[in-house]
Amino acid sequence: MSESSLSVTRVGDLANPTRFIAFVGRVLPVLAGVTALLFAVGLVMSFLAPEDYQQGATIRIMFVHVPAAWLSMMCYTVMTASAIGTLVWRHPLADVSARAAAPIGAIFTVLALLTGSLWGKPMWGTWWVWDARLTSVFVLLLMYLGLIALNRAMDDPSKSARVSAILILVGFINIPIIKFSVDWWNTLHQPASVVRLDGPTIHASMLYPLLVMALAFTVLFFTLHMAAMRNEILRRRVAALRRQAARGR
Amino acid sequence: MAYFGYIFASYLATAVALLGLIGWVVFDLRGRRADLAELEARGVRRRSAAAAEDR
Secondary structure, three states, X not given: OOHHHOOOOOHHHHHOHHHHHHHHHHHHHHHHXXXXXXXXXXXXXXXXXXXXXXXXXXXXXXXXXXXXXHHHHHHHHHHHHHHHHHHHHOOOOHHHHHHHHHHHHHHHHHHHHHHHHHHHHHHHOOOOOOOHHHHHHHHHHHHHHHHHHHHHHOOOHHHHHHHHHHHHXXXXXXXXXXXXXXXXXXXXXXXXXXXXXXXXXXXXXXXXXXXXXXXXXXXXXXXXHHHHHHHHHHHHHHHHHHHHHHOOO | OOOHHHHHHHHHHHHHHHHHHHXXXXXXXXXXXXXXXXXXXXXXXXXXXHHHHHO
């Protein structure tokens, strides 16, 4: 039976790795197309948006910085949900999901820090300050790197899954700290201007490009995550077959 | 345009990072498929696949 012939009729079917691989093979081209379209529209809107009266043209950096920062947190939240899946339901794909998401989250976090720094130099006059927002995002990067190192240090995923899941859950405390750091402490980083109880404070001409770019980043994340999960399943399959071959069966 | 260098560097870094991620998943997939093909060529197959073929 070929993998492409497997059908997924219920969401529960996706718990089967072989069916999940078949599902990814079908949805990935669609997701990739939607991602490319969203990026094309988002980039055009970003460069057609007017300059900000204070930030000038550097507002365009926000169209990549803010989505990268949001995704760095969303990715960790996905990993936390996966960790719960590992610890509570022992879902076969939960640890695969967490492992696959970690490098993607690390890259989004690096991007948020780098583009933030490139915006900070002309606007704040400095590349970096150890304020609560920047420091907590830097801690997020260290957590991603630590989890990647842990996963690589332990060859057997069944052994590292629980340890990794517990660490992910403990580290989730940093996510609300990042979000509310600008409210709880005096920071050079400005307070939230989009996700606020009283609504966004950005003019629509800049808000819409930002939201389209955020959607493009989000769809890209899910595309990459599904592709990386498929790779992780195949990696485990290769490892299992090598063990099988070593045992001489 | 004022601040062109900062804006260009931001978009360049974003493009490099995102294309790098795409390249990573594509090449990783090729590598794993090559590993599986090599194992299959040596006659090492998943038990479920072998059982399905025997039936």
